[in-house]
Amino acid sequence: MKVLEFKLKGKAEQYRIIDDMIRTAQFVRNKTLRHWVDNQGIKLVDLYKECAVMAKEFEWAGKLNSTARQASAERAIFAIQRFFANCKAKKPGKKGYPQFKKYTRSVEYKQSGWALSSDKRCLTFKDGFAAGKFKLIGSRDLHFYAPDEIKRIRIVRRADGYYAQFCINIERKEEPVSTGKMIGIDVGLNHFYTDSDGETVPNPRYLRKSEKALKRLQKRVSRKKKGSKSRKKAIDKLGRKHLKVSRQRKDFAIKTALYVVKSNDFVACEDLQVRNMVKNHKLAKSISDAAWSQFAQWLEYFGKVYSKTVIAVPPQYTSQKCSNCGDIVKKTLSTRTHICGCGTILDRDHNAALNILAKGLKAHTGVDLNTVGHTGIHARGQTDLYSLVATSMSKSTG
Incomplete structure (x- = not known):
């Protein structure tokens, strides 16, 4: 699924109508959730029926397109399904019991209730609210996509205006270019990340830089x-x-992830549980500002787009374990240099990145750098190690 976003340009009265549409979608979602609470065990089709009943009972609810009401009901059922999935998986902590929404900022349509102009630069709403015609402001071109490929549109209200997101049912694929390189990535707060080659990327700290203005x-x-x-x-x-x-942080995560994926054939990163990490109130703001989860999501996405291997490994002992001999060297968070009895002296994050790469290779190909030699990455170069891994992978698949 590909999403193209445009800003909606219209009149003040049209924006007020969109606000009414969003409030109605929120009402439908909450009403269907209430129906599920009172009649547990019902299915999505029963919620669809409740939407039809709602449209007859409330005149203003009937103004919203039927598919938009169904999409609001789907939001409720997805929240219910996620709750039961978390219970089944025995997820620690709160399981996310579905809550009634108070500040919804979007409404979603399926393939009816709206229409594009012939030049595909204007969007018109055709349901009972009659919000009218909006100009689409953006650099993307919808001419590349057939009308039946646009499965949904989502209208989103943000602080700087209203946006239309077109959800297009295509799979993005780019021609992969092999580089013969592989890296492990250790994210941190001193540097955004340190890779297994010892290279670092500075942490932009957008929230910290804007904190004075925000206050x-x-x-x-x-x-x-x-x-x-x-x-x-x-x-x-x-x-x-x-x-x-928020946009600065997202832009940085996208560009950095794209660079990493295009520059390497194999990327290993940590499978961090950021939700648990932000419980540390002394580091919560800095961790949230770094946006590690967003970076990991874009790594995974671009890995699929460019047909590159991106694997997340457990972070346990990656900082404590020596990347050369495998011994455990205990460190506190303030200890920034890894010093081992075998003679290895490395930056703490560089050592962790080497361990992450070794874990990723072992999980994906079965190649253990303990047998190859952890220092083989530097002693023989990336190309020799890549050839070794490629040979191992071909044997396992053959």
Whole structure:
């Protein structure tokens, strides 16, 4: 599934109608969830029927396109399914029992209730709300895709306006270019990541850099009278600043992940449980600002697009274990240099990256760098090690 996003340009009255559409979608989602709570064991088709009943019972709910009501019901059933999946998997902590939404910011349509203009630069809504025609602002071109390939559109309200996301049912594939290289990646707070070659990428710290401006904008919000227009304007400015930080972080994660995948044929990274790590209140803000989970998701995505191998390995002992001899060298978080009795002296993160690469290779190909020699990556070069792994993989598949 590919998603193309455009900004919607319309009149103030049209934006107010979109707000009504979003509130109606929220109502339908909450109402179907209430129906499930009262009648547990019902299926998605029963929620669809409840949507039809709702449309007759509430005139304003009937204005929303039938497929949009169904999409809202699907949101409820997906939350229910995720809850039961977490229970079945015995996920630690809270299982995510479905909650009623209070601040929904999107409404989703399937293949009806909307239409594109002949030049595919304008979007018109055709349901009972009659939001009208919006101009699509963006650099992407929808002419490359047939109308039946657009399976859904999602209207999203953000701090700086309204956006339309077109969900296109195609699989993105790019021509892979072999580089003969492989790396292990250790993410951190001092550096965004350190790889097994010893190269580092600086941590941009977008939130930290914007913290002073965010505090100033937050103070302005708190000083305004509740319910006033000036307070709403102050909230909008604060929201746009937070949105800018979020977009900077996402852009950095995408570009960095793309570079890593295109530069290597094999990438090993840590399978970090960030949800548990942010429970450390002293590091939670820095960990969230680094966006390790987002980076890992884009690594996995680009690995599929470019047909490269991206594997996540357990992070246990990657910092404590010596990458040369395999001995455990205990360190505190403040100890930044790995010093082993075998004579190995490395930066802590570089040592961890070498261990991550070794774990990834062993999990994927069965090649153990303990038998090949952990220092083989440097002594014989990436190309020789790559040939060894490629031979092992061909034998295992043959």
